[in-house]
Amino acid sequence: MAATPIDTLLQVEYLQDELYTRALAEPELLPDDSPERAAVALMQTHQAGHIARLQAAGGTLVRPDAAAVDLTGGGGSGEGPFADALADAAVFLQLAQLLEDIGVRAYLGQIGALAGDAGALPLVAQLLAAESRHAAMVRRLRELVGGADVKPWVTGVYAGFDYASEPPSDGAESQESVAALVYGALTDPPGASAGEDNYVQGTLTLDVFDEANTEAFDEPMSPAQIDAVLALFLP
Amino acid sequence: MTANRHRSAPLAGPLASAAPPRTTSRRDFVRIATIGGVALALPGLAACNDAPTNPAASATLDLRTERGVLNALYAMEQLTGDFFTRVTTFRFVGMTGAELTLFNDMLAHDGAHVRYFVDAVRSGRVYDYLGFDFSEVDFTARAAVLDVARTLTDASAATYAGALPRIRDAGRLGVVAKIASVEARHSAAVRDLIDAQGSTPTGTAFAAGEVVSADGLGVARAPGEVLASVRPYFRTNLTIQG
Numbered sequence: 001m002a003a004t005p006i007d008t009l010l011q012v013e014y015l016q017d018e019l020y021t022r023a024l025a026e027p028e029l030l031p032d033d034s035p036e037r038a039a040v041a042l043m044q045t046h047q048a049g050h051i052a053r054l055q056a057a058g059g060t061l062v063r064p065d066a067a068a069v070d071l072t073g074g075g076g077s078g079e080g081p082f083a084d085a086l087a088d089a090a091v092f093l094q095l096a097q098l099l100e101d102i103g104v105r106a107y108l109g110q111i112g113a114l115a116g117d118a119g120a121l122p123l124v125a126q127l128l129a130a131e132s133r134h135a136a137m138v139r140r141l142r143e144l145v146g147g148a149d150v151k152p153w154v155t156g157v158y159a160g161f162d163y164a165s166e167p168p169s170d171g172a173e174s175q176e177s178v179a180a181l182v183y184g185a186l187t188d189p190p191g192a193s194a195g196e197d198n199y200v201q202g203t204l205t206l207d208v209f210d211e212a213n214t215e216a217f218d219e220p221m222s223p224a225q226i227d228a229v230l231a232l233f234l235p
Numbered sequence: 236m237t238a239n240r241h242r243s244a245p246l247a248g249p250l251a252s253a254a255p256p257r258t259t260s261r262r263d264f265v266r267i268a269t270i271g272g273v274a275l276a277l278p279g280l281a282a283c284n285d286a287p288t289n290p291a292a293s294a295t296l297d298l299r300t301e302r303g304v305l306n307a308l309y310a311m312e313q314l315t316g317d318f319f320t321r322v323t324t325f326r327f328v329g330m331t332g333a334e335l336t337l338f339n340d341m342l343a344h345d346g347a348h349v350r351y352f353v354d355a356v357r358s359g360r361v362y363d364y365l366g367f368d369f370s371e372v373d374f375t376a377r378a379a380v381l382d383v384a385r386t387l388t389d390a391s392a393a394t395y396a397g398a399l400p401r402i403r404d405a406g407r408l409g410v411v412a413k414i415a416s417v418e419a420r421h422s423a424a425v426r427d428l429i430d431a432q433g434s435t436p437t438g439t440a441f442a443a444g445e446v447v448s449a450d451g452l453g454v455a456r457a458p459g460e461v462l463a464s465v466r467p468y469f470r471t472n473l474t475i476q477g
Contacts, residue, residue: 035430035438042439049450104416111399112409118400122455125399128412129392129453130442132419137441140427151340152424153417201347201410204354212343218416220409 005110006120007061008223009127010054012106013047014061015233016099018069019085019092020044026086036089036141040096043134050127057123064234071095073178076235081175093142094161094175098182100135101154102229105182105196105221107131112220132218153215156190156197157183173232181229184219195219290366291471298459299477304401306361307458307475308411309352311394314468315387316345317367322384325374337428341388341421348414355407366470381429388422389446390465395419396455419453422446 020040023029030037051063073095074080084091107128114121136152142160143150150160159179180186184195190208191197197214199206206213296310297303319342323335353363373379395415402408423441430440446454459475466473 035436038438039441042442045449046442046447046451049448049452052450053452108409108412108416111412112405115405115408116403121400123452125396125412125415126452126455128416129396129419129455130447130451132416133392133423133442133447133453136420136423137427140424140431140441144431152337152420152427153340153344201351201413202355202406204351206347206350210343212340213347215340216344216347216417217410217413218420219413 004058004060005113005223006054006057006059008226009106009110009124010051010059010061011230011234012099012103012226013050013054014063015069015230016096016103017044017047017051018064018066019071019096019099020047022066022071022086023092023096029086029089029092036145039137039141043100043137046130046134050130053123053127057120068234070233070235073173073232075173075232080232081173081178090142090146090148093138093146093148094159096138097135097142097150097159098179098229100131100138102182102221102226103131104128104135104218106223106226108218108220109222109226110220151215154183154196154218155211156214157186157193157195159183178229178232181225190214290364291362292366293472293474294361294365295474295476296361296459296462297476298401298457301402301404301407302356302359303477304398304458305352305356305407305411306359307462308395308398308414309349309356310361310365310462310469310473311391311458311465312345312348312352313363313365314367314465315391316342316349318369318383318387318468319345321369321372321374322380327377327380328375329377334428337424338384341424344417344421348417351410351414355410362471367468368470369468371467381425384425385422385429387465387468388418388425390456390461391418392422392446393454393456394458394461396453397457397461401458 020043023040024037024044030040070076070078070080071085072078072080072083082091082095085095086092107124111121111124111128114124139150139152142148148160157180161175161179184193184197187193191199196219198217198219199208199213201217296306298307319338322338323342326335353360372383395411395418399408399412399415402411426440426443430436430438448454459477462473462475
């Protein structure tokens with residue numbers, strides 16, 4: 001796993017880039033001349049730029065071989081919960097959403113430590129801004145193209161997935177459990193898992209029962225939490 | 236309150252039903268007095284029954300200090316909050332339910348952001364009731380409203396990206412970065428909304444060249460520059476130092 005914060009960011013970017021590269025290469029997944037294909041192509045262009053910038057900023061993690069990436073999220077088994085990611089546009093967009101939202105959380109996880117860093121902070125601030133746009137757009141695609149019940153922003157720990165798939169067997173991950181790793185576990189009362197349903201900002205405690213308060217702030221994620229998700233794809 | 240008529244409120248076009256936004260929410264932070272004019276309470280200042288109808292005539296922002304930078308961001312949140320209050324109140328002709336939800340969401344987010352800045356900047360905070368001027372905007376017209384929405388959300392995203400390096404307190408930086416992320420989402424959503432209803436959607440407006448460089452860097456602008464660019468929407472006379 002990644003040794004430094006920049007390598008954690010790089011690892012997320014590698015994974016996103018791998019997903020988009022393979023998706024664009026699939027002849028049937030994203031229709032030619034469609035807005036969704038253009039959106040993914042633009043995001044992939046940005047990923048390449050992010051990777052170059054992060055490497056130039058000191059990222060040393062080598063890009064994993066394509067064969068070493070398990071896009072199904074099966075930890076190397078090739079039979080994870082996103083097995084249809086390159087065959088079914090809805091599943092592809094679900095995975096893209098998770099990876100973009102985790103990218104946002106990864107960047108937020110790094111920013112606090114960069115206070116006063118005149119070199120890295122401006123770059124990370126700009127990378128974050130792009131990542132957030134990607135995350136919003138993937139959600140827009142899921143909603144407009146796929147009819148999913150999801151917003152451009154993150155509502156509590158809700159992923160907007162249709163959990164019609166079978167529950168996990170023998171401890172294997174499901175789409176739902178992976179989403180819970182990305183957004184946080186649903187708790188009663190909300191906010192106890194310190195995930196995307198957090199409602200305490202600085203010294204301000206917001207109304208926990210108003211979902212807008214969780215949407216209004218994206219939340220950071222620690223490298224350890226990110227590694228737990230990445231391990232499913234980059235074992 | 237006819238003596239305090241808010242001149243920037245356009246009276247052309249029907250005033251849509253004054254139902255509060257996000258009826259599932261317990262908050263009701265938009266109060267509309269319709270006698271002789273429209274007085275708009277600012278979002279996020281809950282239980283504010285006595286919002287003054289005399290916005291500040293002038294305000295000074297010293298961007299050389301961290302507090303000044305936070306005040307600049309707070310001023311932008313007041314600006315977009317005022318704008319989306321009008322958008323969700325007046326509702327341009329043909330606004331769909333999905334669009335209203337989007338605008339109500341962004342308004343609610345701005346309200347939460349305002350509350351953060353009020354909490355975070357205890358002393359030396361810029362006036363909580365800055366005045367705005369949207370008299371040139373026809374809030375009944377879809378294209379005009381969306382155009383301003385894009386301008387303002389783009390500006391917000393850019394100014395947050397430019398402001399983060401100027402916040403030295405790690406705790407405050409962490410929270411402001413969270414807001415920055417959501418403002419970028421707002422800009423992307425508005426841009427895609429405009430793109431999707433065009434005759435030939437491109438799918439790329441959310442992160443087009445004017446807001447994201449070719450190598451994936453979101454545009455960052457200095458808060459002073461952004462405030463200068465949106466100055467026409469401020470009725471309050473802003474003096475920006477630094």
